Amino acid sequence: MNTRVVIVGGGTAGWLTAGIIAAKHCSVESSGNPSIQQTEVVLVESPDVKNLGVGEGTWPTMRDTLRQIGISERTFLACCDASFKQASKFVGWLDGGHEHYYHPFMPPAGYGSVSMAQHWSATPKDLDFERWVSAQGTICEQNLAPKTPQMPEYAFALNYGYHLNAGKFVKMLHTHCVEKLGVQYIQGHVEHVLPAENGDISEIVLASGQHVAGNLFIDCSGFTAILIGKHYQVPFQSKQHILFNDTALALQVDHASEDVPIASCTVATAQKSGWIWDISLQSRRGIGHVFSSDFTDVEQAEEALFNYVQNDPNLASGQLTARKIKFTPGHRATFWHQNCVAIGVSAGFVEPLEATALVLIEKSAEWISEQLPRDRNAMTVLAKRFNQLTSQRWQEIIDFLKLHYVLTNRKDSEYWLAHQQAESIPQSLQEALALWHSQAPGVYETNQRFELFSSASKQYVLYGMGFHTAQEQSEQVRQKETSIVKRFRNETTHTTEKLLNVLPSNRQFLSGLNKV
Numbered sequence: 001m002n003t004r005v006v007i008v009g010g011g012t013a014g015w016l017t018a019g020i021i022a023a024k025h026c027s028v029e030s031s032g033n034p035s036i037q038q039t040e041v042v043l044v045e046s047p048d049v050k051n052l053g054v055g056e057g058t059w060p061t062m063r064d065t066l067r068q069i070g071i072s073e074r075t076f077l078a079c080c081d082a083s084f085k086q087a088s089k090f091v092g093w094l095d096g097g098h099e100h101y102y103h104p105f106m107p108p109a110g111y112g113s114v115s116m117a118q119h120w121s122a123t124p125k126d127l128d129f130e131r132w133v134s135a136q137g138t139i140c141e142q143n144l145a146p147k148t149p150q151m152p153e154y155a156f157a158l159n160y161g162y163h164l165n166a167g168k169f170v171k172m173l174h175t176h177c178v179e180k181l182g183v184q185y186i187q188g189h190v191e192h193v194l195p196a197e198n199g200d201i202s203e204i205v206l207a208s209g210q211h212v213a214g215n216l217f218i219d220c221s222g223f224t225a226i227l228i229g230k231h232y233q234v235p236f237q238s239k240q241h242i243l244f245n246d247t248a249l250a251l252q253v254d255h256a257s258e259d260v261p262i263a264s265c266t267v268a269t270a271q272k273s274g275w276i277w278d279i280s281l282q283s284r285r286g287i288g289h290v291f292s293s294d295f296t297d298v299e300q301a302e303e304a305l306f307n308y309v310q311n312d313p314n315l316a317s318g319q320l321t322a323r324k325i326k327f328t329p330g331h332r333a334t335f336w337h338q339n340c341v342a343i344g345v346s347a348g349f350v351e352p353l354e355a356t357a358l359v360l361i362e363k364s365a366e367w368i369s370e371q372l373p374r375d376r377n378a379m380t381v382l383a384k385r386f387n388q389l390t391s392q393r394w395q396e397i398i399d400f401l402k403l404h405y406v407l408t409n410r411k412d413s414e415y416w417l418a419h420q421q422a423e424s425i426p427q428s429l430q431e432a433l434a435l436w437h438s439q440a441p442g443v444y445e446t447n448q449r450f451e452l453f454s455s456a457s458k459q460y461v462l463y464g465m466g467f468h469t470a471q472e473q474s475e476q477v478r479q480k481e482t483s484i485v486k487r488f489r490n491e492t493t494h495t496t497e498k499l500l501n502v503l504p505s506n507r508q509f510l511s512g513l514n515k516v
């Protein structure tokens, strides 16, 4: 059976999904040969509904995605005003002051062979956990790049993702998908759906009257959720009782000059009723305040945001006008229904903490591309599996994001107090926390091959937030591992010193690229 995949929506979700599927299935050589199964990818985008235009922090997974789609890193960095992201830095989450911790992309030294976290817990604290086991926070403090210009594209000294201009990213993907991967683009607003007898979508009908037929329909229509929500009425499950944030104010502010540092991490600074994100691109910063409207109002949130910007000498001064984005945190009850699967915001969205949205788009599109159903029976089985996996992933995301809030000592606002209330903490997270009191999260934490957050990530957040794991190892185990721990400690110190000497600043690396 030939497969015609119709994607509705031309935001980041739509174009990433189109690129990932087309790069694998739409080979130029096979087109025109009737004996070879053909896959066509069609993307329909409304001229009337703007895409979100935010979503500027990625995971390291984006390097593989770009490589698979066939985009050179140099082109990407130049086209998307992009820079390197090596970590998230959390400021004020524990006590509401200037204290901070890092969640870097490199796992702790010795990860998988020895639990450095368990040993750190038993050690007098001369260094915080992240510095004890990793060079990356120190490198981020100096705004250094994760690689040298001599290294090949996508290779690294320290694992990294990107900060990017979302509008430019969508444009680059659009051009690449259409010109290089054979994705067919139709501009048109989907008005309604023509169902088949079995309840599948047979065709979508555009405002122009044009009908677009397909076998598999991917709903990437953002908050509109035209297929999964409007047509199929798949229920939306709010998670606002766990993650309270429901409003964002977004700004784009120029650097004060062409030589101010470009940060190598996303900075997330806690506020009274939410937090401010700060993402450094080559030419500007993306800064925004995400907060809960149950605990504050837009005026106060805007004031906190403007103060943040105006107190930073590395930002250009000028009139500030924030864009307001309202959302209900949560996700669909199911994601694949009949022959329609939702990817991106149409499937769900819960605040931008830890940048979980783009990675879930990449992972979902990759899964579908790898297992593209070749007949209708296969689709039923695959849909069931996809729903199970995606539900698990959402639970994982929600637990992990909530973890950032529950360990706070902050008592300065109702918002932070409410986050510590047991009734707002999922049972699964409460159980994990109880376990982590006696043993550090380790590689046996989950048995999911497709987990999003490794136990390394959990360790960084837990110990960054001052969590205490009792030292329960036997004396024999501790003694046996002492020399291994020493070795990894020495390695971390040595690597940190070496990298501080060889890595260029983010700014130097990126301006060097533009000169060639």
Ligand SMILES: Cc1cc2nc3c(=O)[nH]c(=O)nc-3n(C[C@H](O)[C@H](O)[C@H](O)COP(=O)(O)OP(=O)(O)OC[C@H]3O[C@@H](n4cnc5c(N)ncnc54)[C@H](O)[C@@H]3O)c2cc1C
Pocket (backbone or CB within 6 Å): 008, 009, 010, 011, 012, 013, 014, 044, 045, 046, 047, 048, 049, 050, 051, 052, 053, 054, 055, 056, 057, 058, 188, 189, 190, 191, 220, 221, 222, 223, 224, 226, 248, 250, 288, 325, 327, 343, 344, 345, 346, 352, 355, 356, 357, 358, 359
């Ligand atoms: C404040 C904020 C900050 C964020 N930060 C991050 C981050 O740092 N990292 C991260 O990973 N994610 C982040 N996200 C999430 C990220 O922005 C989204 O996951 C990403 O932009 C994907 O959006 P989308 O493509 O699903 O939807 P959209 O960008 O909204 O695209 C929807 C598309 O559907 C089309 N459409 C709508 N209705 C119709 C119709 N009837 N017919 C045809 N086409 C239609 C529109 O024209 C548009 O092209 C953030 C989100 C918010 C709100």
